[in-house]
Amino acid sequence: MIVIKFGGTSVGNSQRVSNAIDIVSERREQKPIVVVSALAGVTNELVAATEAARASDSARVDEIIRAVRQRHEDVAIQLVQQKIDFFETFTRQLDKQIEQIHTILRGIALLGEITPRAKDKVVAIGEKLSSVLFAYSMMMRALPGEHVHSEDVVVTDNHFGEAAPLMGPTRENAQRVLIPLIERGRIPVMGGFIGRTEDGATTTLGRGGSDYSAAIVGAAVGADEIQIWTDVDGMMTCDPRLIPNARVIDHISYVEAAELAWFGAKVLHPKTIAPAVELGIPVRVVNTHNVTSPGTLVDADGGSHTHGPRAIAVKRSIAVVQMTANAMLGAHGFLARLFAIFEQLEVSVDLITTSEVSVSVTIDEKHNLAKLIEKLKPVADVEVLENQSIIAVVGRNLMKNTEVGARVFESLQGIDIAMFSLGTSGLNLSIVVNDSDADRAVKSVHRALFENAAVGAA
Numbered sequence: 483m484i485v486i487k488f489g490g491t492s493v494g495n496s497q498r499v500s501n502a503i504d505i506v507s508e509r510r511e512q513k514p515i516v517v518v519s520a521l522a523g524v525t526n527e528l529v530a531a532t533e534a535a536r537a538s539d540s541a542r543v544d545e546i547i548r549a550v551r552q553r554h555e556d557v558a559i560q561l562v563q564q565k566i567d568f569f570e571t572f573t574r575q576l577d578k579q580i581e582q583i584h585t586i587l588r589g590i591a592l593l594g595e596i597t598p599r600a601k602d603k604v605v606a607i608g609e610k611l612s613s614v615l616f617a618y619s620m621m622m623r624a625l626p627g628e629h630v631h632s633e634d635v636v637v638t639d640n641h642f643g644e645a646a647p648l649m650g651p652t653r654e655n656a657q658r659v660l661i662p663l664i665e666r667g668r669i670p671v672m673g674g675f676i677g678r679t680e681d682g683a684t685t686t687l688g689r690g691g692s693d694y695s696a697a698i699v700g701a702a703v704g705a706d707e708i709q710i711w712t713d714v715d716g717m718m719t720c721d722p723r724l725i726p727n728a729r730v731i732d733h734i735s736y737v738e739a740a741e742l743a744w745f746g747a748k749v750l751h752p753k754t755i756a757p758a759v760e761l762g763i764p765v766r767v768v769n770t771h772n773v774t775s776p777g778t779l780v781d782a783d784g785g786s787h788t789h790g791p792r793a794i795a796v797k798r799s800i801a802v803v804q805m806t807a808n809a810m811l812g813a814h815g816f817l818a819r820l821f822a823i824f825e826q827l828e829v830s831v832d833l834i835t836t837s838e839v840s841v842s843v844t845i846d847e848k849h850n851l852a853k854l855i856e857k858l859k860p861v862a863d864v865e866v867l868e869n870q871s872i873i874a875v876v877g878r879n880l881m882k883n884t885e886v887g888a889r890v891f892e893s894l895q896g897i898d899i900a901m902f903s904l905g906t907s908g909l910n911l912s913i914v915v916n917d918s919d920a921d922r923a924v925k926s927v928h929r930a931l932f933e934n935a936a937v938g939a940a
């Protein structure tokens with residue numbers, strides 16, 4: 483069995499859906515399970531609709547929802563109109579979902595508040611529609627696609643907007659729902675991104691979460707491979723939108739890929755690797771628009787490149803929180819008290835550096851900074867630097883080559899560095915700079931490590 487996941491751009495229009503179906507068809511023998519994202523841009527539109535509803539801008543809500551409906555109808559016309567019963571069933575489902583969105587959006591408008599639970603119910607509709615459309619389109623081509631509600635498979639906790647899977651019940655569902663279909667020669671098609679709590683509420687796994695869904699489903703059925711089909715040739719030495727001459731990495735280890743994803747390489751959702759690691763399932767990142775390119779293989783072994791830098795990721799809009807504890811100098815338990823506060827507020831920390839009297843950490847700016855500062859103040863003097871970016875150079879045994887650090891710092895001459903950190907695992911050399919310097923810094927570091935005379939490059 484394999485899991486084949488298509489991202490939004492891979493199912494952005496009818497032509498692309500057709501191409502994606504070709505990819506599935508060519509892999510029929512491998513017993514695929516298909517996981518699809520919403521059509522490109524739809525999730526953003528649904529989020530915008532919830533915001534317009536909160537602002538009681540009903541004209542804007544109607545405009546967005548009408549466009550979302552039209553978009554799906556247009557794609558359906560191209561893909562399934564010849565078979566009128568498919569088309570009619572699909573448009574009926576489309577209208578039912580649209581009606582449901584309107585009901586929730588009216589609730590949001592009435593309360594003037596978006597609860598995470600209501601938001602999940604709205605944004606999940608993108609994947610619900612795309613997956614139904616994909617399954618019907620497969621049937622149009624006489625392929626045995628069968629739509630499966632992701633909510634009937636993926637069970638999560640109730641962290642709406644960022645739910646975590648409960649693997650026990652998910653595995654049971656997958657065995658009960660997916661395996662019999664596969665045994666009958668069917669190809670299950672599910673929406674990514676969506677799950678359901680044990681008491682029946684729809685949840686989502688976080689933006690970009692369809693990759694995570696693919697890995698969860700892959701782990702739940704014990705797949706042989708999880709394939710992430712996207713719009714680039716694989717994991718690359720940097721985001722090609724930022725570095726057009728970034729190179730594809732043919733083979734990389736789980737730990738490196740997870741680190742890159744965590745530090746902003748959007749090609750994989752940060753949590754995608756974890757379910758695969760537990761069962762040692764290889765993950766392959768491949769290009770829907772360039773099917774013959776081999777892509778990137780991610781597995782435990784990671785290939786022959788066992789030391790030195792592999793890629794650079796950048797995580798923007800983070801804050802550096804600097805905590806100084808003059809009064810507590812030398813007192814034990816200081817760090818424990820500080821981190822208990824982070825724990826209490828569920829703020830996760832990416833980088834940490836310490837000196838004798840101070841500790842600096844980086845956190846996502848979306849966290850409630852004001853509350854964090856208020857709680858930290860009795861324990862330490864707090865200074866916050868906002869609008870910062872982490873530039874993470876990732877690779878196993880990164881510093882084995884002494885040139886790496888030298889090249890990185892040399893390339894950053896003239897750019898203010900707010901913080902830097904070298905993970906003890908030697909997996910990550912991170913530098914924090916102003917958001918406004920981030921692009922320039924990434925380009926310089928990429929040039930120094932991967933272009934011209936590269937150091938142990940990919």
Ligand code: ADP
Binds near residue numbers: 720
């Ligand atoms: P999908 O819709 O298929 O999930 P995403 O937009 O989420 O696609 O992820 C693919 C994008 O990730 C690429 O278009 C690329 O711009 C970006 N990206 C960021 N870092 C990297 C990297 N290191 N390698 C490849 N792509 C990257």
Ligand code: ASP
Binds near residue numbers: 490525608675690
């Ligand atoms: N459609 C969701 C998003 O845009 C999930 C995904 O595409 O992976 O975030």
Ligand code: MG
Binds near residue numbers: 749751
């Ligand atoms: Mg994605």
